[in-house]
Amino acid sequence: MTKELKTGAVVIIIVIAFIWGFNFLKGHDLLDGEARSFNVEYTKIGGLNKASAVTLNGLKVGKVNDIVFNKTPEKRGHLIVSFNVESDFEFSKKSIVRIYSPNPIAGSSLAIVPNYEGEIAVSGDTLVGEMEESLFTSIGERLDPLQQKIEKVIVRADTLFSGVNKILNDDTIEGVNTSVSNLAGIISDLRTTISTVNTLILDNQQNLKVTLKNTKDITSNLSKVSDSLTMVNINDIVRKAENTVDNFNQLSMKLNSDEGSIGKLVNDDALYNNIEAATKELEELLRDLKLNPKRYVHFSLFGKKAKPFTPNAQQSELIEDLKEEIKELKQ
Template sequence: MSKELKTGIVLIIVIIAFIWGYNFLKGQDLFQPNNRYYKVEYNNIGGLTKASLVTLNGLKVGKVDEINLNESPEKRGHLIVQFSMHNDFKFSKNSVVKIYSPNPLSGSNLAIIPSYTGEDAVSGDFLKGEIESSLFTSIGERLDPIQSKLEKVIVSADTLFHRVNNVLDKKTSESLRNSVQELELTIVDFRTTLGSVNSLMNESSADFKETLKNTKSITANLSKVTDTLANSNIGEIMKKAEMTLSSVNSLLDGMDKGKGTFGKLVNDETLYNNLATMSKELEELLKEMKLNPKRFVHFSLFGKKAKPYNEENNKVNKTTQ
């Protein structure tokens, strides 16, 4: 065998190995040709790529071969996924091909949910497709409404801040700054006042303690007085006082009715009139004795008679001598 022939054979083997390795990395096995092809239509493939696995009840049975856009006008934007199977598993056309993600960090694969009712699926048939919600898809679906509301809140906050900026112009900012400074001065004055009050309280604490001591002493004395009153026979005293008042009332009632000496003295008008007359006559007698003393003490060597009583002169305090 010539050297050139050996080189050609080695080159052919290397090329075949390269082609086989390239297709093997793509998921194609040249020594096990694909038997059947199926197509599924999706509006979103969720990260599915060529050479993604196809499983049936968890067993790898094929791979994704092609992903193409649907060119029909009524389904523009939809994707047609073609996958192939390497074995002769049979299932009906009612089976479902679902896109799923084995874990959050890996890509998507296809899972055949087989159905055995109805006509068997043959190569080239279109199967029904579904998408299984992954963790991130569910989170995204939940976050979409929150994102929309958050955007509205941000817009409202931006509008609010814009209005606040319009309100807080230079003049308003200056007034607000002055108000803050005045508030700070007020707080300083308030602290000074509190310091003065504390000093006053410290100075008055001794007097306050003495006052409390005196109050305590007064309270103790009052307690003793109340104890004495509690121990005394208040009921008996009140009873005797009531009897005394009753006797006084009876006495006053008898006096009012003219009973007894003092009652007759108070209520007898004749006695009052006699006393009044006697008082008047006594007054006239005293005046007469004062004006004409010789009428009562008379001494005459020559037998001269005293002048008689003159009522008119007595009324005007005039002597008759």
């Protein structure tokens, strides 16, 4: 073999090794035969790049070949990710291709979540894609609302402190200091008062003991009185009181009725009128007796007969006046 032939063979081997090594470093082994190619569409890829690994059940089965923007106007800004699967493991078109991050430091990768129901996926199919939020993304999403609340709290606190600063001017601070001084004086007075009360109690301790003893005696006497009251037959007292009230009611009913002399005297007008007329006649008789005693009483030492009564003019006038008065009284 000539030297030139040897040199050409070495160059060919180097080129083949370079091509195989380059593809191998890119994640595609030329010796494994033809790989299947799939497409997935995402709105964001979260740090996914070309040559990112593609895993299936945790096993690396391929790599990302290309990432391009979707040129369709309705989906402008969406990203189409093309990747190869070098394994002959079969899964359906319902399988999900998920972007995930193995750890916080490493970049994102693709994980095929296989589904075995339905039609088997073939090279060139577009699969359903989704993105798994990383730890930091999840923490960020949870911290965003908290950050907004903290900002609102800070704003409110700033407003509160501004109001406090407006309130706590020199006059207010001086007033607070004065109030504190007055409070200290009040506390001092309270201490003095308490000390005085303690001294008073100590000085009158014997009197307090006597007072407490008297109070105890009074309580004991009250207890005895209470015991005595409990021994009294309250039912008999109540029964007698009821009988007394019944008797009084009966007496009142008889007084209100026409039975008996007292009831007739109270309720019968005729009896009252008769008594009044008799009283007037008795009054007239007494008056006539005073004026004409000789008409009723005759006294003679020699047995002289009494003269018949003949009223004179003055007596006639007096009798007429009496008659008029009697008529007026009757009216």
